[in-house]
Each structure stands twice: as C-alpha cells, then as structure tokens.
Amino acid sequence: MKEEHKNLKANEPVKPVELSELDEFLAKAKAQNPVKFALKEKAGEFDKLRKSLGGK
Amino acid sequence: MATVATIGTSTLNEVSRIKYLKSMLELSLRSALVSEKICQVDRTEAKFIANPYITAMTAAISSTLGTYALTTQATTDDTCTVQDQVSSASHLFEFEETLSRADLYSSFVQEMTNAVAVKVDQFVLNKVLDGATGAYTCPSGGFSSTNIVEIMSNLISKVAGFAEMYKGLFLVIENTEIPGFAAAQVNSGFSYADAALNNGFMGSFMGVDIYVVRSGVFVTTTLGSLTATNSGHRLFGVKGVATYAAPRGVQYDEKKVTLITGREIACWANIGAKVWTPKASLLVDVTI
Numbered sequence: 001m002k003e004e005h006k007n008l009k010a011n012e013p014v015k016p017v018e019l020s021e022l023d024e025f026l027a028k029a030k031a032q033n034p035v036k037f038a039l040k041e042k043a044g045e046f047d048k049l050r051k052s053l054g055g056k
Numbered sequence: 057m058a059t060v061a062t063i064g065t066s067t068l069n070e071v072s073r074i075k076y077l078k079s080m081l082e083l084s085l086r087s088a089l090v091s092e093k094i095c096q097v098d099r100t101e102a103k104f105i106a107n108p109y110i111t112a113m114t115a116a117i118s119s120t121l122g123t124y125a126l127t128t129q130a131t132t133d134d135t136c137t138v139q140d141q142v143s144s145a146s147h148l149f150e151f152e153e154t155l156s157r158a159d160l161y162s163s164f165v166q167e168m169t170n171a172v173a174v175k176v177d178q179f180v181l182n183k184v185l186d187g188a189t190g191a192y193t194c195p196s197g198g199f200s201s202t203n204i205v206e207i208m209s210n211l212i213s214k215v216a217g218f219a220e221m222y223k224g225l226f227l228v229i230e231n232t233e234i235p236g237f238a239a240a241q242v243n244s245g246f247s248y249a250d251a252a253l254n255n256g257f258m259g260s261f262m263g264v265d266i267y268v269v270r271s272g273v274f275v276t277t278t279l280g281s282l283t284a285t286n287s288g289h290r291l292f293g294v295k296g297v298a299t300y301a302a303p304r305g306v307q308y309d310e311k312k313v314t315l316i317t318g319r320e321i322a323c324w325a326n327i328g329a330k331v332w333t334p335k336a337s338l339l340v341d342v343t344i
Binding site: 014 | 144
C-alpha cells in the first residue's frame with residue numbers, strides 16, 4: 001500500500017505561501033475542505049491574501 | 057553541529073574569574089504548548105484510530121397508540137490517521153562535546169525535542185481549526201477590549217445546550233490579542249477586575265479557559281499534509297472532542313556515523329489529528 005507521508009522540519013521556520021504558488025495552494029485547500037474554502041472565498045479572504053502577496 | 061568557536065574562547069586571564077550560570081547552554085525561548093490541553097491525546101502505537109458514527113436519532117411522541125414507525129439508521133466510518141512526521145536532527149562531533157565546558161549533548165536534545173513539540177502543537181491546532189465546522193466572525197475591531205464580552209457571549213452560545221459543553225470551554229488566541237483581553241478583564245468590574253488588576257492576565261474569562269500561543273501559530277501555508285488557510289482565524293470550542301494521536305510521543309535517537317566522530321542526534325514525532333464529524337460543530341472557527 002502506497003501511503004503519503006509528510007515531513008515537517010521542526011527547526012525550519014514556517015514558510016509563507018508565495019504568489020507564484022498561490023493558485024496551486026488554493027486548489028489544494030479547496031480539495032481538502034471545500035465547505036470551509038467556499039466560506040473563506042465568499043468572505044474575500046483569498047483576494048486579500050493575493051493582494052497582500054503583491055497580486056491583483 | 058555546534059559552532060563551538062564561540063564557546064569557551066575566553067582568555068586565560070578571564071577564565072579564572074568566569075562562572076557559568078548552568079552546566080548546559082541557555083536554550084531558546086519556549087512557546088507554550090496548547091494542543092494537549094484541548095484535545096484528547098492518544099499515544100498508543102496505532103496508525104489508525106477508528107470512530108464510526110451513527111446518524112442522529114429522534115424520538116416520536118403521540119397519544120398512546122400501541123404502534124410505532126421504523127426509521128433506517130446509517131453508520132459512517134471516521135478515522136484519525138497518523139500520516140505526518142515532525143523532525144529535527146543534527147550532528148555533534150566528539151571534539152565539540154569534549155572541548156566544550158557546557159553539556160552540548162543535553163542542550164541539543166532538549167532544544168530539538170522542544171522544537172519538535174512546538175511544531176507538533178502548531179500542526180494540531182491548525183488541523184483542528186481546519187476541521188471545526190462552527191463559525192463565528194468577530195465584530196469590526198476583532199478582539200478589542202470593547203468587543204470581548206460580545207465575542208465571548210456569542211462563542212459560548214455556539215456550543216451551549218450540548219451535554220459536552222460541561223467538559224469545559226477553551227479559546228486559543230495569539231499573544232497579539234492580549235491587550236484587548238487584559239483591558240476587558242481589568243475593566244469588567246468588581247472582584248474579577250480586582251483579581252485581574254492584582255494578578256495580571258487571567259487564564260479564564262466568562263468560564264472559558266484562554267490559551268495564548270505566539271503570533272504566527274495560525275497560518276496560511278502548507279504544514280505537512282495539511283494545506284492550512286488559518287491566518288486571521290482563532291479556535292474556540294469544547295475541550296476533549298478532537299483527538300490528537302502521537303504514537304510514542306516525541307522520540308529521539310543517537311547514532312554513530314561512519315567516518316565521522318561523535319554522534320548524529322535525531323528527534324521526531326509521528327502525528328495525526330482529527331475532529332470527529334458528529335462533534336465538529338463543538339469547535340468554532342473564529343474569524344478576526
């Protein structure tokens with residue numbers, strides 16, 4: 001059985017999401033929790049995030 | 057690996073007058089760990105924790121009939137899976153340990169295990185927040201002193217009336233929200249305000265235990281298998297309804313490595329966290 005294991009390196013700072021990877025990141029977030037994603041999208045959170053990262 | 061050049065390089069003249077405060081190196085500032093206070097913790101060696109649930113049942117009431125109606129019940133699987141690992145590792149050369157006046161090994165292990173625990177805590181808090189289905193948006197101004205009572209009242213009402221409420225309530229905030237809370241506490245009146253004025257920040261407000269983590273714990277980023285979109289969000293809820301699995305807790309290992317003196321030290325924890333579906337509304341995603 002192939003399973004996905006993820007490794008978090010404890011002594012590395014959490015890397016903030018970057019504009020270049022934002023679309024891919026948001027697609028993953030939507031797939032992971034579509035209900036919550038829709039609520040946050042409706043509240044304009046991701047538009048604010050995109051602007052805060054220098055996007056339009 | 058230690059950069060030992062900065063340790064114990066004092067001149068001979070100074071050495072005779074130096075006193076070390078501790079036998080170890082001073083460790084970095086430590087963050088408070090919260091997830092164990094608010095979750096049910098499982099340290100058994102299980103990869104999956106299964107907790108299937110049944111659909112909610114209702115009872116019918118009528119005048120005495122002697123008959124009844126059947127309804128179909130469905131069960132659904134629900135599982136907490138351990139699929140993430142937090143790790144921290146380094147190599148300590150023999151000469152570094154031997155020639156240092158401080159206990160580098162103990163310092164390394166303590167610092168690394170703490171780093172692992174802090175990252176585990178962040179992962180669990182963000183994972184539980186992601187699974188929370190209760191939702192509340194703060195009034196304009198967020199956790200300002202004038203909003204605190206309104207916010208807390210609304211949050212309590214979200215879970216009030218459920219039997220689980222009596223397990224105790226919690227709110228996890230970041231340290232940047234303390235000014236609003238502290239001001240609300242000392243201005244709240246009577247003995248509570250006196251206690252807050254005398255003793256400082258109170259860990260409980262309106263019956264809700266307040267846990268404070270450092271700024272940057274709730275994040276919008278990738279944390280292992282979790283794509284977290286939690287920046288600007290906080291977590292409120294009932295204690296002990298989410299499960300956090302950490303088989304064997306934080307572990308460490310030291311090993312000899314070929315062609316290198318000293319030991320490689322590795323610390324790690326395997327983790328998983330789950331908000332069980334029927335209880336998810338007892339956890340509230342608070343939007344600031």
